[in-house]
Amino acid sequence: MTPFLNIAREGAVMTVTMDRPQDRNAITEPEQSAEFVALADMLARDRTVRAVVLTGAGKSFCAGGNVKSMREKTGLFAGSPFDQRNHYRTTVQTIGRAMWELEVPVIAAINGHAIGLGFDISLMCDIRIMAEGAVVAESYVKLGIIPGGGGAWLLPRVVGTARASQMTLTGDAVDAATALEYGIVSEVLAAENLLPRAQGIAAAIAANPGHATRMAKRLMREGMDQKLPTHLEVAAAYQALSHHTADHAEAIDAFLDKRAPAFRDR
Structure with missing residues (x-):
């Protein structure tokens, strides 16, 4: 099986493309979920990647689960209710856990349909921008099922x-216009401008010290479930770590010297 995730890199920015256009980038096989987990593990170790763009090949971002596989009871949808519960816990739900724990900022470039799990994956990203002709849907109930990958937790926090x-x-x-109104996405663009804009946002993030953007993201994520005093204690600890980095010293020197900084992820 060829990889589901097509990975390209330019400097500190990585572009990840879900690459099953013939299946609208649907996620059915355990190997596809495992690739997301492996990607997150790699990004946790590689501090030289400072931003990631996630998009889909072809006309869809990700169509979620494969409906034909649901009807045929194959792949993730095979076996007894207990088998299926275990399939969800060990496959698609691992995507949510891995993406949520990921500290590298991720921009979703929603180029087409983001449906069900595909929409939920976009919600796991930090920034979402969308092509004018794209649509998103938390569509599980139309198939007689419920959001199984984290959408019921994520979506209320977004909208x-x-x-x-x-x-x-x-x-x-x-x-797309409604998604912008709801705050699901921050920008709507012509399709041909979507990926360049996403990569431009990623480059703007990557221009900053990686430790600062990663810890700032962690602060925002942890803050969603913290009381303010707890949040401030964590922020104080992160800030103290930041003040003792070489990149912080370089940022201060560059600011005062009126020159561009040269960060080294340390």
């Missing part, structure tokens, strides 16, 4: 309870 409930309980698709 609020009322809009998350409407999207989840109707399963209806949301177009």
Whole structure:
């Protein structure tokens, strides 16, 4: 089987493309989930990658689960209810855990349909931008199932309870203009401008010290479930670590010397 994730790198920016256009980049096989986990593990070790762009090949970002496999009870959808519960826990749910723990900033370039699990994967990213003709949908109920990969936890945190409930309980698709209004995405662009813009945002992130962007992301993620006093204690510890990095010293010198900094991820 050829890799599901096509990985390219330019400097400190990595572009990851879900690459099954013939299947609308649907996720059905355990190996596909394992690739996301392996990618997150690699990024946790490689501090020279400072930003990631995630997109899809062809006309879709990711169509979620393969409906034909659901009907045929194959792949993730095979076996007893207990088998299927274990399949979810050991495959698609590992994507959510890995992406949530990932400290490298990730920009989702939603080039086409992001449906079900595909939409949930975009919600796991830090920044989402969208092509004008793309749509997103938390569409599980239309197939008689529920959000199994983390969407019921993620979506209310992005759009609020009322809009998350409407999207989840109707399963209806949301177009790009509505996604922008809801705050699902920060920008809507012509299709041909989407990937260059995502890579431009990634480059702007990557221009900063990697330790600072990774810890700032961690602060925001942990802060979602913390009380303010706890959050401030963690922030103080992270700030103290930051002040003792070589890249912080380089940033200060470059600012005062009125020159471009040269960060070395240390």
